[in-house]
Amino acid sequence: MSEKYHDNFYDMLFEMSNEIRHNILLLLQEKPERMTHIGNKLELTLPEISRHLSRLSESNLIRKDVANYYNLTYFGESLLQYLKDLDFLSNNRGYFSAHDPTRIPDKYLRRLGELSEYGFTDNVMSFLHFIDTNIKEAQSFVLFIVDQYPLTAIDSIIKTAERGIEIKIIEKKDLTGPDVAFDEAHLLAEIGEKPQIEINTLEENEVYLYASDKGCAVAFPTVNGFDYTGFHTESPEAIEWSKDLFNEMWEVSIPKTYLQLPQEVTPSKRKREKTITVQGTEDASQDYPAIQQAVNNFDEVVLKGRFNLGASRVVVNKSCVIRGEGRQNNIPLTVIYKKGWKFPFHEFDSLFMIDEPGIDVTIENIHFTDFNCTCILGENGGSVNVLYNRITLQTGIGRGVTAGLYGDLVLGVNIGGPRPEGGFENGVLIEGNYIDFATSYMVGGHFPQEGEENNPYFRPNLQNHEGYIGYGIIVNDNLGEVIIRDNIVRNMNFAGIHVNDNKESVHITIIDNEVISQVYGSYGYSGSIAGYGIRALSSFGFPAKGTEVDIIKNRVMCEKQNYVGISVNGQSNYLENSGKLGEVRVEENDITLNDGYTGIIVRKTDKVRVAKNQLSGAAYYALQVSGIKARDGFDLSANQNTIEDNIFNLTIKEPDTYSNDQVNRRLFYGKAGVAETTHVWLNQYTNENKIKLSENETLVDEGKKNEITIQ
Numbered sequence: 262m263s264e265k266y267h268d269n270f271y272d273m274l275f276e277m278s279n280e281i282r283h284n285i286l287l288l289l290q291e292k293p294e295r296m297t298h299i300g301n302k303l304e305l306t307l308p309e310i311s312r313h314l315s316r317l318s319e320s321n322l323i324r325k326d327v328a329n330y331y332n333l334t335y336f337g338e339s340l341l342q343y344l345k346d347l348d349f350l351s352n353n354r355g356y357f358s359a360h361d362p363t364r365i366p367d368k369y370l371r372r373l374g375e376l377s378e379y380g381f382t383d384n385v386m387s388f389l390h391f392i393d394t395n396i397k398e399a400q401s402f403v404l405f406i407v408d409q410y411p412l413t414a415i416d417s418i419i420k421t422a423e424r425g426i427e428i429k430i431i432e433k434k435d436l437t438g439p440d441v442a443f444d445e446a447h448l449l450a451e452i453g454e455k456p457q458i459e460i461n462t463l464e465e466n467e468v469y470l471y472a473s474d475k476g477c478a479v480a481f482p483t484v485n486g487f488d489y490t491g492f493h494t495e496s497p498e499a500i501e502w503s504k505d506l507f508n509e510m511w512e513v514s515i516p517k518t519y520l521q522l523p524q525e526v527t528p529s530k531r532k533r534e535k536t537i538t539v540q541g542t543e544d545a546s547q548d549y550p551a552i553q554q555a556v557n558n559f560d561e562v563v564l565k566g567r568f569n570l571g572a573s574r575v576v577v578n579k580s581c582v583i584r585g586e587g588r589q590n591n592i593p594l595t596v597i598y599k600k601g602w603k604f605p606f607h608e609f610d611s612l613f614m615i616d617e618p619g620i621d622v623t624i625e626n627i628h629f630t631d632f633n634c635t636c637i638l639g640e641n642g643g644s645v646n647v648l649y650n651r652i653t654l655q656t657g658i659g660r661g662v663t664a665g666l667y668g669d670l671v672l673g674v675n676i677g678g679p680r681p682e683g684g685f686e687n688g689v690l691i692e693g694n695y696i697d698f699a700t701s702y703m704v705g706g707h708f709p710q711e712g713e714e715n716n717p718y719f720r721p722n723l724q725n726h727e728g729y730i731g732y733g734i735i736v737n738d739n740l741g742e743v744i745i746r747d748n749i750v751r752n753m754n755f756a757g758i759h760v761n762d763n764k765e766s767v768h769i770t771i772i773d774n775e776v777i778s779q780v781y782g783s784y785g786y787s788g789s790i791a792g793y794g795i796r797a798l799s800s801f802g803f804p805a806k807g808t809e810v811d812i813i814k815n816r817v818m819c820e821k822q823n824y825v826g827i828s829v830n831g832q833s834n835y836l837e838n839s840g841k842l843g844e845v846r847v848e849e850n851d852i853t854l855n856d857g858y859t860g861i862i863v864r865k866t867d868k869v870r871v872a873k874n875q876l877s878g879a880a881y882y883a884l885q886v887s888g889i890k891a892r893d894g895f896d897l898s899a900n901q902n903t904i905e906d907n908i909f910n911l912t913i914k915e916p917d918t919y920s921n922d923q924v925n926r927r928l929f930y931g932k933a934g935v936a937e938t939t940h941v942w943l944n945q946y947t948n949e950n951k952i953k954l955s956e957n958e959t960l961v962d963e964g965k966k967n968e969i970t971i972q
Contacts, residue, residue: 273320273340281305282313283344286337289323293330349374353381356491360481364467369506376479378496384711386727391493392471392478393417399473404507405430406470408487409437412659412726413708415604422457429459431507431514433466436600437486437655437701461514472503479503536561538586545571545600556581564595564627570612572601578617580643585627593651598631605663605726611638611675619643621687625650634662639676644687644741647674650694655701657754658708661729667786668723670730671698673750677737677762686740686766692747696733699752699780707754707781714781717822717919721783730755730785733776736769737762738803743769750776754792755785757817761798765807765843771795771815778819789928790858791823799842799866800832806840813846818853826852826876831865835893845869853911854878859885860911869902879912881920881929881938883958888946889927898946905953913938913959930961943967 284303288294294302300310314331317323322337350357350373362370382388393414396403399421407430422428469480469487477500480491494500537559539551548568552575555562565586577583585595599612612632615622618641625648629636636652639645652673654660661669673696676689707714707721707728714721721728733750736743737760750757757776760769774795782791794817797810810829817826827850831841847869852860857880863869864887876883884907888898914920920929920936930944931937940958943950947964954960955972962969 279313281309282317285310285313285317286322286333286340289331289333290338293326293332295329296331299331344374347374349377353492356381356383357481359483360491361483362468362481364482365506366509369502369509372502375498375502376492376494376496378499379492379494381492383490385489386708386710388478388480388489388491388493389413389708391476395471395473395476395478396421398475399426401474402426402472403428404470404472404504406466406468406507406510407431407436408433408466408469410604410659411489412604418458425457428457429507429511430461431466431510432460432462432517434462434464460517461511462517463510463514466510468506470503470507472500472507474500476500477503535559536563538563538565541566541568541595541597543567543569545569545573549573549575556583564597567596568598570597570599572599574599574611575613577613577615577622578620580620580622582623582625583613583627584623584625588626593626593628593649595626596628596630598629599633600631602633604659605669606633607663609634609638609662611635613637615639615642615645617642618684622646623648627651628653630654631660633660634670635672635675637674637676638672639685639689641684643685644689645676645685646690646692647676647694648690648692652694652696653700654698657698657729657731659726659729668728668730668783669726670732672732672735673698674734675732676735676743677739684739688741689736689739689743691734691736691743691745694734694748695751696748696753697751698731698733698754707783715822721781723783723785728754728783730783732759733757735759735761737801738805739763739767741767743767745769745771746773748774750774752778752780754778754780754783756793756796758795759793759798760796760808760810761801762803762805763808764805768809768811769797770811770813771797772811772813774815776815776817778821778824781821782824784823789823789923790825791821792819792825793828794819794824794826794852796825796828796830797842797845798830798833800834800836800839802834804834804836804838806832806838807843809843810845812848812850814849816851819857820855822856823858824854825858825862826850826854826860827874828862829864829866829869830862831897831899832895835895839895841866841896842869847871848873850874852876852878854880856914857881857911859883860909861885862887863899863902865889865897865899867900867902871902871904871907873906875908875910877910879914881914881916881936882942883907883909883911883913883940885942885944886947886950886952886964887927887942887944890946898948900948900950902947902950904941904951909940909955909958913940930963937961 296310321334323331324334325331389411392411396414396417403426471478476495478493480487480489537555539555542548549570556577561582563584563586585593587594610633620642621644623646624637628651630653637647657671661671663669674691713719731753733753734745745758758771776794784791795812799806812827827847829845832839855878859882860876860880861871861884886899886902891897916936916938921934923929924931924936929936930942939961942961943964945963948966950967953970953972
């Protein structure tokens with residue numbers, strides 16, 4: 262036994278365990294009272310009140326003065342303050358069984374009772390909404406202690422600073438989320454003046470705290486970090502507690518330094534050698550120039566250790582191989598991450614960018630752990646190989662390029678870029694990579710919504726950064742052969758693997774990949790489909806047609822509602838030289854949808870062969886073949902597709918309110934207000950398709966000259 266309490270301590274606990282005696286003390290805390298007044302207010306008989314007053318007097322908690330008024334002793338007054346703290350802890354025992362308040366200085370732990378006039382929330386969005394509202398209403402100061410910024414409130418922080426309100430922020434040195442880089446105008450000041458926003462850092466922040474003259478919010482950590490649930494109040498006493506705690510932590514924090522990285526790295530003038538090994542320092546002022554210079558001057562760059570690129574990206578403009586050194590438990594030992602970009606941001610960014618005609622580049626065996634917008638971006642080159650890398654984010658929230666009405670885009674491997682002329686005519690190989698955008702507790706793909714995300718009508722507010730549109734691998738605007746093979750892509754909330762806008766010369770093979778999504782879909786681009794496992798599209802941003810695609814032997818599993826396993830689409834624009842895909846094979850894939858929309862979709866394109874796929878789980882439709890009415894001279898029907906030898910083990914979901922509300926002969930078949938679900942649905946713009954089904958499989962055929970065979 263490390264510590265023994267005195268017997269008087271247990272006597273005191275016994276006296277205070279009685280509710281009547283506690284109420285007497287609270288009554289006397291307001292003002293001294295005589296025995297009869299105490300008895301009347303507490304509705305006690307004279308013998309009862311006499312007995313309790315005697316016990317309290319004997320315990321030195323109260324005393325009687327010469328006028329027969331009972332008063333609190335200094336001991337009794339002090340004890341009530343401690344009881345207020347204990348009452349706060351006891352009343353929130355469920356929260357504090359999983360959240361640790363003991364990491365803050367002891368004197369503030371002993372003042373927890375000052376938070377007693379609080380509102381408690383176990384909902385992240387409610388907690389953050391309180392903070393955002395209070396920032397907008399602040400009149401004199403705003404204080405923050407953060408391990409990651411409440412991204413939905415960044416705009417409010419900036420506007421509040423522009424109103425002249427004092428803002429101080431203590432950041433955790435290694436932020437969980439993106440290191441928000443405020444404009445220099447807010448961070449710098451004339452000599453003798455304070456900046457509008459002051460930022461200090463600490464190695465560890467033991468509390469998540471917000472305070473202003475209008476309110477405060479406090480969250481304590483769990484074993485796994487902060488879950489952003491806790492207490493908020495407008496109580497002046499609680500605001501004062503928060504200010505005192507912040508100011509003490511501010512005194513021991515250090516000012517944040519802002520790196521001014523070189524705009525251009527001058528290549529070495531000595532004769533270029535073949536191979537160099539670069540050791541990471543986790544100092545962006547050293548790591549970024551070191552990698553950039555190595556890439557500029559060597560044919561093979563071996564990266565060892567951990568690298569922080571700060572707010573910069575490495576531009577590859579010559580042929581080279583960039584590889585990490587070693588693996589442990591099949592995970593690359595070399596780690597690269599990025600910190601310090603602005604939020605929100607509007608420019609397409611990346612960790613590595615390949616951009617020079619004709620160059621051949623390989624990036625392999627590197628673990629990328631944080632970035633904004635894109636990890637590996639290939640805009641132009643001869644060939645590119647992306648091999649056996651690991652690309653992980655705790656969450657994609659706050660890491661996207663803001664794309665207008667569509668919210669934030671987050672991309673793992675993005676080959677092709679926005680250029681209409683296309684790149685990489687000598688081929689693209691993306692093989693053996695592991696990509697996951699939701700490794701943290703926030704696996705929902707967007708901020709949790711008190712279970713509302715389970716409502717099929719729910720859509721995250723992408724423009725307010727409540728979610729993002731995540732792609733694992735996207736290949737577009739290419740000229741040469743593309744192979745996407747043996748990758749594991751997890752927790753993409755829009756598309757695991759996506760190809761579009763590739764030229765007629767391109768043959769794309771998507772084979773032996775595992776695409777698993779356990780997150781809620783983003784319903785990107787104002788769509789009614791939550792997300793896709795694998796999606797091939799002929800033309801989206803630029804004119805394209807004729808691309809051949811093989812989607813073979815992939816495993817697709819989507820847990821949440823309204824996902825599509827595999828989708829093959831024709832054009833989504835009406836630009837000159839746009840058209841349908843070339844020959845497409847969707848064969849031997851294993852698709853599981855727990856609560857899906859459709860297993861496989863063939864839409865607005867011809868001559869697709871869908872064969873030997875196995876579908877399981879549950880969805881409204883196993884397979885759809887559909888088109889739309891011709892437009893601007895383009896044939897947008899679905900013709901001469903072949904569907905055969907597939908195994909439909911999935912349960913066809915019964916029509917429900919969601920499906921009945923969206924009967925439009927495009928998303929759901931049926932009559933107005935009454936949907937019909939089935940294994941296979943051929944809509945009215947299908948022609949000459951060949952469908953083979955087993956006896957137990959159902960079909961709706963609205964098309965023309967479709968050939969149906971029951972085996």
